[in-house]
Amino acid sequence: MAKIFNKIPPNVLESICRTIGDISEGLSGTDINRYLQECGIPNPTPDNTKWKRLANAFEQIQHLTKNSNDILKFIQVALHPSRFLKFDKSHYISILLSINQPLSFVGIELTEQGKFRGITESKTIAEAQLRATNLYSKLKAREVHPDIFKYCKSELLVNNYFHAVFETTKGVADRIRYTANLNSDGGKLVAEAFNSTAPILIINNFTTETDISEHKGFANLLIGFFGMFRNTTAHTPKIDWPMSEQDALEIMTIASLFHRKLDKSHKIR
Structure with missing residues (x-):
């Protein structure tokens, strides 16, 4: 030394x-x-x-x-x-x-x-x-995407699982908006960005049947993700929708997958 x-x-x-x-x-x-x-x-x-x-x-x-x-x-x-x-x-x-x-x-x-x-x-x-923080250490151990920490550091600090999930879902939406140059949110944002007939963003070559199937599946996962977690955390009081550490860990790991897919996405129109 x-x-x-x-x-x-x-x-x-x-x-x-x-x-x-x-x-x-x-x-x-x-x-x-x-x-x-x-x-x-x-x-x-x-x-x-x-x-x-x-x-x-x-x-x-x-x-x-x-x-x-x-x-x-x-x-x-x-x-x-x-x-x-x-x-x-x-x-x-x-x-x-x-x-x-x-x-x-x-x-x-x-x-x-x-x-x-x-x-x-x-x-x-x-x-x-x-x-x-416990959640932070477990997410680091899973090697989640860096953008997970970018969007919810303060919530991780206090182990506020409910708001950590909320900020994570907002982070995924923000990333899609920025990449696709759109202003919408939730399911509407996904429908505009990943439209199966005229997409703005694609996550693969979007040429073969397999490519298109993966693209549609990714969009459906995003819609379900926003519907189940973004909308719920945005409109439901924290006391009425308890969030455990394990639930937060799993949800944020799913969000990490979305970010990794978005890393490979590209705009085509």
């Missing part, structure tokens, strides 16, 4: 230690002792709780070196993706999101490749918490 990183403020450092200490699967107390040794960090209280022994070790090494390089090296070593291969991918994504929450206050993020990259520093709790 050629770059010299500034010392991590005490409150952020404690949060990092608590986050690492809370990892129950894939990082034991024995593992922590071994990784500290591997990174050349003295371990003054090896029998203490996980987060406290890390705090003592990190505070001491940071005081001696006047930087946080050794601490960041430990995080890379202890949280390297290769150490979590036996677990579901969502477990590792959750760990990343949790550790990136306090790290965001010093403008650093640990990627899925186990490397650090610079980011804009979080200034508020709200900005930092966006990196640790």
Whole structure:
């Protein structure tokens, strides 16, 4: 690690230690002792709780070196993706999101490749918490289309599933309007953009019977999507239409498919 990183403020450092200490699967107390040794960090209280022994070790090494390089090296070593291969991918994504929450206050993020990259520093709790919401982590694990996050970051932040779905459906409609240069909405928008006889947008070559069948099926899916989720969330009070995390996850995954298809769409008139 050629770059010299500034010392991590005490409150952020404690949060990092608590986050690492809370990892129950894939990082034991024995593992922590071994990784500290591997990174050349003295371990003054090896029998203490996980987060406290890390705090003592990190505070001491940071005081001696006047930087946080050794601490960041430990995080890379202890949280390297290769150490979590036996677990579901969502477990590792959750760990990343949790550790990136306090790290965001010093403008650093640990990627899925186990490397650090610079980011804009979080200034508020709200900005930092966006990196640790349950729905966000599960959507990231599914590798959903980036536009899902573009349209509903604030709703994901508070795990507001009802409005997250609403914003997601609006995002799909907005994408179609922009691509097709139309102003309508819902089923009317789909009918205008993906008309089966004179479409404005097509998602394939639209030449063979199979192409046309896929095109019609895609349009029908969109109409059903807007009818079931866009119209309902737009006109029904949240208390009358409960939305679970699982429902939101599935709906937003469907929306991700629409965005991927729209990536390949092109305008023909």
